[in-house]
Amino acid sequence: xxxxxxxGRRGLWILGGVLIVxxxxxxxxxxxxxxxxxxPPIVGTTRGQSPPLSWTAKDIEAFLGEARVAVVEKDVESxxxxxxxxxxDDGRIKAxxxxxxxxxxxxxxxxxxxxxxxxxxxLSRLLELEIVPPVVEREIEGTAGAxxxxxxxxxxxxxxxxxxxxxxxxxxxxxRLDVIQVFEALVNDECGDKDDTLIHLDTWKICRxxxxxxxxxxxxxxxxxxxxxxxxxxxxxxxxxxxxxxxDRLGNYLSLEEIKAIFERQQRIVEHLKALIKDKGEPAVxxxxxKP
Amino acid sequence: xxxxxxxxxxxxxxxxxxxxxxLSFILLLAASLFPPPLQPxxxxxxxxxxxxxxxxxxxxxxxxxxxxxxxxxxxxxxTGVRKIVAIGDLHGAYEPFVxxxxxxxxxxHQLRWIAGTTxxxxxxxxxxxxxxxxxxxxxxxxxEVEASAAGGAVHMLLGNHEEMTILGLxxxxxxxxxxEQFRDFLPPDRRDRxxxxxxIKAGPTTDLNPLWxxxxxxxxGARDAYTEYFNKNYAPWLASHPAVIKIDNIVFVxxxxxxxxxxxxxxxxxxGFSWEIRRVLRGEVFDYLWLYRTNGPLWYRDLATTPxxxxxxxxxxxxxxxxxxxxxxxxxxxxxAISLVGASRLGGxxxxxxxxxxxxxxxxxxxxxxxxxxxxxxPGRIEDEGGQK
Numbered sequence: 001x002x003x004x005x006x007x008g009r010r011g012l013w014i015l016g017g018v019l020i021v022x023x024x025x026x027x028x029x030x031x032x033x034x035x036x037x038x039x040p041p042i043v044g045t046t047r048g049q050s051p052p053l054s055w056t057a058k059d060i061e062a063f064l065g066e067a068r069v070a071v072v073e074k075d076v077e078s079x080x081x082x083x084x085x086x087x088x089d090d091g092r093i094k095a096x097x098x099x100x101x102x103x104x105x106x107x108x109x110x111x112x113x114x115x116x117x118x119x120x121x122x123l124s125r126l127l128e129l130e131i132v133p134p135v136v137e138r139e140i141e142g143t144a145g146a147x148x149x150x151x152x153x154x155x156x157x158x159x160x161x162x163x164x165x166x167x168x169x170x171x172x173x174x175x176r177l178d179v180i181q182v183f184e185a186l187v188n189d190e191c192g193d194k195d196d197t198l199i200h201l202d203t204w205k206i207c208r209x210x211x212x213x214x215x216x217x218x219x220x221x222x223x224x225x226x227x228x229x230x231x232x233x234x235x236x237x238x239x240x241x242x243x244x245x246x247x248d249r250l251g252n253y254l255s256l257e258e259i260k261a262i263f264e265r266q267q268r269i270v271e272h273l274k275a276l277i278k279d280k281g282e283p284a285v286x287x288x289x290x291k292p
Numbered sequence: 293x294x295x296x297x298x299x300x301x302x303x304x305x306x307x308x309x310x311x312x313x314x315l316s317f318i319l320l321l322a323a324s325l326f327p328p329p330l331q332p333x334x335x336x337x338x339x340x341x342x343x344x345x346x347x348x349x350x351x352x353x354x355x356x357x358x359x360x361x362x363x364x365x366x367x368x369x370x371t372g373v374r375k376i377v378a379i380g381d382l383h384g385a386y387e388p389f390v391x392x393x394x395x396x397x398x399x400x401h402q403l404r405w406i407a408g409t410t411x412x413x414x415x416x417x418x419x420x421x422x423x424x425x426x427x428x429x430x431x432x433x434x435x436e437v438e439a440s441a442a443g444g445a446v447h448m449l450l451g452n453h454e455e456m457t458i459l460g461l462x463x464x465x466x467x468x469x470x471x472e473q474f475r476d477f478l479p480p481d482r483r484d485r486x487x488x489x490x491x492i493k494a495g496p497t498t499d500l501n502p503l504w505x506x507x508x509x510x511x512x513g514a515r516d517a518y519t520e521y522f523n524k525n526y527a528p529w530l531a532s533h534p535a536v537i538k539i540d541n542i543v544f545v546x547x548x549x550x551x552x553x554x555x556x557x558x559x560x561x562x563x564g565f566s567w568e569i570r571r572v573l574r575g576e577v578f579d580y581l582w583l584y585r586t587n588g589p590l591w592y593r594d595l596a597t598t599p600x601x602x603x604x605x606x607x608x609x610x611x612x613x614x615x616x617x618x619x620x621x622x623x624x625x626x627x628x629a630i631s632l633v634g635a636s637r638l639g640g641x642x643x644x645x646x647x648x649x650x651x652x653x654x655x656x657x658x659x660x661x662x663x664x665x666x667x668x669x670x671p672g673r674i675e676d677e678g679g680q681k
Contacts, residue, residue: 078593080586082465102464109579110459162602
C-alpha cells in the first residue's frame with residue numbers, strides 16, 4: 001500500500017514536472033526567433049564560370065554529379081558548417097560548387113544537415129520555382145554531402161540595400177521576394193533572410209541559398225513571416241500539393257515528421273492567403289508573376 | 293481526526309500536481325504578459341530603402357527567468373584605463389601567445405604579470421585548430437588573478453570556438469580538434485590509461501598522434517568524455533566571461549555587432565550568453581536566443597568583410613548606438629588584417645585583430661595597443677616594430 005502510494009505520488013511529480021517543462025519550453029519554442037543561415041554569402045565572385053545559357057537545371061545537376069573534382073578548398077568559406085569550396089572540371093567547363101557535409105538532422109536546437117539543402121532544392125523543383133540553385137548528393141574525399149552550384153557574380157539583398165542599388169524592374173523584384181518569403185515559410189527557414197537572398201548582378205534573377213537549418217518540426221508559420229502576397233501560380237500549386245507528392249519527392253532527405261510538418265505549414269499558408277483574399281480581395285494578394 | 297483534515301490528507305498525494313498546475317499557470321500568465329520580443333521582419337513588403345535601425349532581434353529574455361547577472365556580467369563598461377593591449381584569435385598557439393605577452397611587457401620570463409594597471413583583452417577563439425589551448429586557458433586563468441591584484445585586468449572574451457566546444461560541435465568540422473587538444477581535455481584517468489596502452493602498442497619512440505586521432509574519430513564515448521571534462525572544468529569559468537566589453541570608448545567583441553544588436557546594452561548580451569551556457573551545462577535542451585547564431589556577436593563577419601564604402605554609414609550608426617569611437621574584432625583573419633597595415637578599417641573605426649597568430653606560415657604575431665587615446669597595431673615584440681614578421 002505504502003509502495004503504491006509513493007509510486008503514485010512519484011507519478012504525479014513526473015506529470016507535474018512535464019507540465020512545468022512544457023509550459024516553460026512551449027512558448028519559447030513557438031515564439032523565439034531562429035536564425036539558421038550560414039555565414040556571409042558569396043558575393044561578387046568572379047573566378048568560376050556561369051553555366052552556358054542553354055543549360056537547364058538538369059544539365060547543371062549532371063555537371064555537379066559527374067564533373068571531375070579538380071580542387072577542394074576546406075578553410076576558405078565561413079559559416080557554422082564550414083562548407084568546402086570545390087572546383088569542378090568536365091573538360092569543357094570549370095566551375096565552382098559548395099560542399100556541405102554536416103549531418104545532424106532533427107537535433108534541437110542545433111539541427112543542421114546537408115540533407116535539408118537537397119530537400120529545399122527538390123521542393124523548389126516540385127513547386128516549379130527557380131529559387132534554389134541546383135544541388136546534388138555526392139561523396140567527396142569519402143565524405144557524403146550536398147554539392148551546390150556556386151552562385152557567381154551576385155550581391156546579397158543586404159548589400160543591395162547597403163549600396164542602394166535599385167532593381168531595373170521594381171515590381172518583378174518585389175514579386176520575387178514575396179514568392180521567396182512564401183517558400184521560406186513553407187520550409188520553416190528564416191523569413192526575409194537578406195544575407196542568403198542573392199541577386200545576380202547582370203540578370204537581377206534572385207535565388208535563395210542555405211537551407212541547412214531549415215525544415216524544423218514547427219507546424220505553424222513563424223511570426224516573422226508576414227505573408228501578404230503570393231504569385232497565383234505558387235498559390236495554386238500549394239493548393240494542389242499533396243502529402244503523397246511531398247513524401248515521394250522528399251522522402252529520401254526528410255523524416256516523416258518533417259514531411260508532415262511541411263504539409264501542415266502548407267495548409268496554414270493556404271488558409272492564411274485565402275483569409276487575406278477574403279479580406280482584401282484577390283488582386284491585392286495574388287499576382288501573375290513577372291519574370292525579371 | 294477532524295473530517296476536514298482527513299479530507300485534506302486524502303488530497304495530499306495530488307499536491308505535487310496541484311503545485312505544478314499553479315506554477316504552470318503563473319508561468320503562462322507571465323509569458324503572456326511579457327512575451328519575448330519577436331525577431332523583426334527585416335523586409336517590409338514594399339520597402340526598398342535601407343531599413344531604419346532595427347529593434348534588437350535577440351531579446352533580453354534571460355533577465356526574466358535567470359538569476360541576477362554576476363559581477364563580471366555587469367561590469368562590461370570599464371572607464372579610466374591608461375593602457376590596453378588586445379590580442380586576437382589564438383587557436384591553441386601557446387608559444388606565440390607567450391612570446392607576444394613577453395614582448396609587450398605583460399609577463400616576465402616566469403610568466404608572471406608585470407604590466408601593473410594595464411588591461412589585457414583577448415578577443416576569444418582560444419580553442420581548436422592548434423595544440424595547446426589548455427595551456428593558454430590555464431595561463432589566462434592565473435593571470436586574471438595576478439592582474440587584478442596589481443590593479444590591472446585580463447578580459448578574456450567568448451569566441452565561437454569556445455561556444456562550439458561547449459556545445460560539442462567542434463568534432464564535426466574536420467581538423468578543428470587536434471589530437472593534442474583532444475588528449476589535453478580528456479579526463480586524466482582515461483587519458484593516462486590510453487597513453488599507456490598506445491605506448492605499449494606503438495613502442496617508445498613512435499609519435500602517438502595518429503593513434504590519438506583514430507581514437508578520437510572512432511570513439512564517440514571518448515568524444516563525449518572530452519566534452520564532459522571541458523564542460524565540468526572550464527565551461528563554468530568561461531560562462532562568467534563576457535562576449536562584449538567597452539573600455540572607455542572602445543568596444544571589444546569576437547565577431548562583431550550588427551546594427552540590430554548594437555542597441556542592446558553589453559550587460560544584456562553578456563547575461564544572455566552566460567545564462568544560456570549555464571542552461572547547456574545543466575543539460576537543458578532549449579531554443580537558443582544567443583548561442584550559435586550567425587548574426588550574433590560571436591559569428592558576425594560583416595564588419596570585417598563588407599567593403600568600406602558600403603559599410604560607412606551603417607558603422608557610424610552602430611558606433612553611435614554603442615557610444616563608442618571604435619570597435620575591435622577578431623574572428624575574421626583577412627589578408628589586410630594579417631598584413632597589419634589593413635587592420636584598421638574606415639579610418640580606425642574598426643580594428644580587425646585576428647592576424648593569424650595561430651597560422652603556421654602566413655600569420656603574424658601581433659597585438660593592438662591603445663595608450664593615451666592612440667591606437668596602433670604592433671608586432672608582438674617591441675623590437676620588431678619595424679614591421680618584421
